[in-house]
Amino acid sequence: MLSYDELTSLERELWNAFPEGRRVDLRVGSEAGDRVAGGGDWGPGRTVRAEVIAALLLGARGVEGAGAVASIGLVGARISGTLNLGGAQIGHPVWFEDCWFDEGVNLFGAETRTVAITGSRIPGLEAGSTRIEGRLDLLGSTVETMPVSAFHREISALSLTHAHVTGGVILNRAVLSAPEGWALSGGGLVADGGVFCSRMVVHGEVRLLGAQLSGGLFMREARLERPGPRGVALALDSAVASTLDLSRGFTANGTVRLRGTRVSDNVTFEGAVLNGPPDGTGPALLCTLMQAVDFDLTLARPPSGTVDLRGAQVSQLHDSEQSWPEVVELDGFVYGSIKVTEAGERREAVARPDSTAHRLAWIRRSPGYSPQPYEQLASWYRKAGHDDEARRVLLTKQRHRRSSLSLPARVWGHLLDTTVGYGYRPWLAGVWLLVLTLLGTAVFGANSPTRAEKGEGAPFQPLVYTLDLLIPIGGLGQRTNWYWTDASLQTLSYVLIAFGWILTTAVIAGVTRTLQKS
Numbered sequence: 001m002l003s004y005d006e007l008t009s010l011e012r013e014l015w016n017a018f019p020e021g022r023r024v025d026l027r028v029g030s031e032a033g034d035r036v037a038g039g040g041d042w043g044p045g046r047t048v049r050a051e052v053i054a055a056l057l058l059g060a061r062g063v064e065g066a067g068a069v070a071s072i073g074l075v076g077a078r079i080s081g082t083l084n085l086g087g088a089q090i091g092h093p094v095w096f097e098d099c100w101f102d103e104g105v106n107l108f109g110a111e112t113r114t115v116a117i118t119g120s121r122i123p124g125l126e127a128g129s130t131r132i133e134g135r136l137d138l139l140g141s142t143v144e145t146m147p148v149s150a151f152h153r154e155i156s157a158l159s160l161t162h163a164h165v166t167g168g169v170i171l172n173r174a175v176l177s178a179p180e181g182w183a184l185s186g187g188g189l190v191a192d193g194g195v196f197c198s199r200m201v202v203h204g205e206v207r208l209l210g211a212q213l214s215g216g217l218f219m220r221e222a223r224l225e226r227p228g229p230r231g232v233a234l235a236l237d238s239a240v241a242s243t244l245d246l247s248r249g250f251t252a253n254g255t256v257r258l259r260g261t262r263v264s265d266n267v268t269f270e271g272a273v274l275n276g277p278p279d280g281t282g283p284a285l286l287c288t289l290m291q292a293v294d295f296d297l298t299l300a301r302p303p304s305g306t307v308d309l310r311g312a313q314v315s316q317l318h319d320s321e322q323s324w325p326e327v328v329e330l331d332g333f334v335y336g337s338i339k340v341t342e343a344g345e346r347r348e349a350v351a352r353p354d355s356t357a358h359r360l361a362w363i364r365r366s367p368g369y370s371p372q373p374y375e376q377l378a379s380w381y382r383k384a385g386h387d388d389e390a391r392r393v394l395l396t397k398q399r400h401r402r403s404s405l406s407l408p409a410r411v412w413g414h415l416l417d418t419t420v421g422y423g424y425r426p427w428l429a430g431v432w433l434l435v436l437t438l439l440g441t442a443v444f445g446a447n448s449p450t451r452a453e454k455g456e457g458a459p460f461q462p463l464v465y466t467l468d469l470l471i472p473i474g475g476l477g478q479r480t481n482w483y484w485t486d487a488s489l490q491t492l493s494y495v496l497i498a499f500g501w502i503l504t505t506a507v508i509a510g511v512t513r514t515l516q517k518s
Helices: 009-020 036-041 050-057 353-364 371-383 387-402 407-423 427-445 462-470 487-517
Strands: 047-049 072-075 078-080 094-097 111-118 131-137 142-144 156-159 175-185 201-207 223-226 232-235 255-257 266-268 291-296 313-319 334-342 345-348
Touching: 009 047, 009 050, 009 072, 047 050, 050 072, 050 078, 142 156, 334 371, 353 371, 353 387, 371 387, 387 407, 427 462, 427 487, 462 487
Parallel strands: 047 078, 072 094, 094 111, 111 131, 142 175, 156 175, 175 201, 201 223, 201 232, 232 255, 266 291, 291 313, 313 334
Antiparallel strands: 334 345
């Protein structure tokens, strides 16, 4: 235990200020002299030992009868040694401003009040399994890679693994640097008041797997400049959040991964830049199995890597011409409605030929063939009352599917497409029936058939005979009364009978579908 006599004059000043919660300000008043980047050169007149701060927080200085809230308040100081408070129960707020820490800060497993280290330089902050009744404020601070030590075995700068912060985690304008590891390791973090990272700069991976962010995650204008070794800039796998705001200049030079993330409100990338990993080997945005209400992907420019939305579910999708890269994974992606941004205005997507063609081209960006994206788009068109566009989508689905079939199946598919549009264009059957009727009438009218039984039946009528061949139900008395001795004409009769069955069935199906809709 430190005694009062062992303290320097500066440490005695802090010791005496602690019960009253007074701040000790050691700044000299000049920009050059108070620049934190040069804090390693500050001499004894601005240096406080970390063990003195720890002793105060652990009860070495009595605070009875002080008439104020005891707290550490230190401005413009150099902290020498490791501030080791692992496992401690701390009942006093801690405030550091514009300070230089020679070594890291260990709060692992501690229970404490608000911890504020703003505008400072810290070589690693370990706060795993810590419970903070208040906020963790690192506004404008630089947190660098902490050395591997007895209290930290991984390469990271800021560790909040399984921590619980009842207030907000403030990282606005902070710089987190761990190029070979995790700049922020927050797996299992519970942040009731939200995580605020506006204009934050990161070198390394931000890892928040399974985090519970009931107050949301806000990363407007944040720059994730260099991903971790795996090419991941931000990992939020299986996290639960109220909102994810990665907008207004948010830039990620690595994969943004929202795999299995559940968001009760909106996920927005409005005006963001998603560059993907620098080596181009991974996706720019991976949202497999993500769940959200609003999903805003109106980016500043198209992503340089793929976007993977397989199995994601959103109520509203917002997109624009800048939203999609060359490759988009859409299998299993479910959405309730689509809103588009054009000329700076956001509105409900409308069904018109050019917009439908745009949506179909969007689906074709997905590698291979999958029916679900087409069925999902058709379902949305039906709900919006655009049945014609829904049929167009499903027809395109069949044409895309045809490319994955064997040669005989492709031939049959081309026949169905040409004749009846796979059943989605039944009026084509009527056109073909008309063409075949005219053809049969012309060919049969130029030739003379043989009567089946002499002297019986109506005279030969080419038009009626052709219709008798094409209409498979009932009979008009011509087909049974006349036959052809010419093999080619007899073959034409058989062809008309076959097409009659196919085309008439398609027409009946189309009429039935129309009557059911009315």
